[in-house]
Amino acid sequence: MAINLQKGQKVDLTKGNANLKQVLVGLGWDTNKYDGGADFDLDASAFLCDANGKVQSDADFVFYGNQKHASGSVWSHGDNLTGAGDGDDEQISVVLEKVPANVQKIAFTVTIYEPEKRGQNFGMVSNAFVRIADEITNQELIRYDLGEDFSVQTAVVVGELYRQGAEWKFNAIGSGFSGGLAALCKNFGVNV
Amino acid sequence: MASVMQRGFRDKLEKHVNISDKLTVEMSLNGDAEYDYCCFGVDANDKLSDDAYMVFYNQTKSPGQEIIMSRNGAAAVFEINLSRLPSKIVKLVFTANIDGAGTMKNIRSFACSLKKGGAEALRLDMSGANFSSEKAIVAVELYKKDVWRINCVASGFNGGLSDLLKSYGGSEVTPPPQEQQKAAHKVELKKGQKVNLEKPHGVSLGEIVCNLNWTQKGKAGFLGKAKSIDLDLACLYELKNGSKGAIQALGSSFGNLSSPPYIALDGDDRTGSSADGEFLRINGARISEIKRILVFTFIYDGVANWREADAVVTVKTLSSPDIIVHLDEYGSSSILCAIAMLENINNETFSVEKLVQFYNGQEELDKAHGWGMQWRAGRK
Structure with missing residues (x-):
């Protein structure tokens, strides 16, 4: 049973759940049923950050333009441009033990592609969700409903996986931003 | 002072109005065409499973009078009582469409407001510049997800009323294969x-x-x-x-x-x-x-x-x-x-x-x- 986390809530992931080796971040949404507007193109991204919450290089930003981290620990399964299909439309995998030691946390974000140009925001998208699951057992751990919670925003920091000693925890940040992916890149120290 | 809604705006209704009271949703399209207004009461699958909950000029009241439509000049006024709706109705979709020629690009203005006791709580204002070839607009949706919420859709369909009927589907016949392309124009x-x-x-x-x-x-x-x-x-x-x-x-x-x-x-x-x-x-x-x-x-x-x-x-x-x-x-x-x-x-x-x-x-x-x-x- 997935937990609907409250904003700011922190939960243990690996503690007491030593079998959790590979985490899947799934993002899903419905296609735009109305005429006149563009397709809804939502993107899931991951920022591999140091202790200061910044990427060490632009290569630590895994997204549709850089689908696999050099360490092989984090990769995106591909870029869905419309939301067509059931279940997850985009997915990112994390193999916890492969994450480089200097990476203290991995922030997951969901953004709308070209929000200003297309005049779009999360409130226009139907049934947008992000979920975090154990990829091996496919057990869902955490789930967010983006449409209800983020309305007119165009970028959301869903949460972050972070190290605490030898364990991994999850912090449900749930912060919405305007300005799409570019605003988030700036926040995490990626040069755009 | 009414809060202004933009496309995509969503919020809990109770933050803006007391939903135990009667609410009104008012819509008015201003332009050179004839305009019709409608409220679709749909089920959890977004379908009009009961045609009696399509409230429009030909059927101005829902069965329990939970939705009552009237005209106030050019505006359509829907008086609604959410608490009395049958539990199968989980969303009210408020629409406006052009009857005849023209598209929403040509309208002068479109306004939709949510009122309680005559006082405007939420308001949407649009003009032709916000649209292109649409002949029908979905203005707002009031929907129940744990609690009653509002979503300002302000988007539409090029096929007008028949596209609305197609989208909410309740009164659509399943067409025999050779007539499928005309399915949108059937009641x-x-x-x-x-x-x-x-x-x-x-x-x-x-x-x-x-x-x-x-x-x-x-x-x-x-x-x-x-x-x-x-x-x-x-x-x-x-x-x-x-x-x-x-x-x-x-x-x-x-x-x-x-x-x-x-x-x-x-x-x-x-x-x-x-x-x-x-x-x-x-x-x-x-x-x-x-x-x-x-x-x-x-x-x-x-x-x-x-x-x-x-x-x-x-x-x-x-x-x-x-x-x-x-x-x-x-x-x-x-x-x-x-x-x-x-x-x-x-x-x-x-x-x-x-x-x-x-x-x-x-x-x-x-x-x-x-x-x-x-x-x-x-x-x-």
Whole structure:
């Protein structure tokens, strides 16, 4: 049973759940049923950050333009441009033990592609969700409903996986931003 | 001071209004076309599972009066009582559409507001610049997800009202394959339901075409035998001057379109294998001379197996969505089925009411509907 986390809530992931080796971040949404507007193109991204919450290089930003981290620990399964299909439309995998030691946390974000140009925001998208699951057992751990919670925003920091000693925890940040992916890149120290 | 909504705005309703009170949603389109407004009460699958919860000019109240529509000048006012809605209705969709030519790009303004006790709580303002080729707008949705919420959609469909009907789906017939591309222009009637044909502004109703189509049974398997059913389309008519009659292939009473009774039957499709079926045409320009028309079908040859025939009558006009009357009661062994009653409304248009009542012959039909004619047996 997935937990609907409250904003700011922190939960243990690996503690007491030593079998959790590979985490899947799934993002899903419905296609735009109305005429006149563009397709809804939502993107899931991951920022591999140091202790200061910044990427060490632009290569630590895994997204549709850089689908696999050099360490092989984090990769995106591909870029869905419309939301067509059931279940997850985009997915990112994390193999916890492969994450480089200097990476203290991995922030997951969901953004709308070209929000200003297309005049779009999360409130226009139907049934947008992000979920975090154990990829091996496919057990869902955490789930967010983006449409209800983020309305007119165009970028959301869903949460972050972070190290605490030898364990991994999850912090449900749930912060919405305007300005799409570019605003988030700036926040995490990626040069755009 | 009303909060301004933008496209995509979502919030809990209780943050803006006390939802135990009566609320009103007001919409007004300002431009050069004719505009219609509608509220669709849909279920958890976004479908209009109960047509009675489509509130619009032809049906201004929902069954429990939870939604009541009125006009205030150019504006449409929907008074709603969310707490009284049946639990199956989880979303109210408020729409506006253009009746006739033009697109939303050409409008001067569109406003939608949520009010409580006359005071505006939330407001949306748009203009033609916000749209392109849309002919229908979904303004806002009030929906229940744990609590009642509002979503400012402010987006639309290029296909107007028929796209709205298609989207919410409740009154859509499942079209036979050859007619699928026209599916958007259909409204299926329920038994006893009555609608008025839409009249184009300033011109006559034009020709009204009633089409009867049915399925001919194919061969049942390799060794099966095909057994055909022949359905005949026919009608009883009553003119304003008191003259009455029947139009049917039986007795070769095919009628006449340009002189009384202004109703005519096309050729007889004996097998049902023609994709088009049978046609009864009514001259809408002479509506003022016609009182009522009772459209019926009967089985001329073959066993009364209505399920196998799976007959459908479609009433088409130039400007109305097609009206579908499906003969969806199959139990009767009677050979005649009264399909629909068309009645003159103020010499302007016809109402169409779905009957689907079975009788053992024309005479019995006549009596049941008070036509009062003399009957004798005839042959084709």
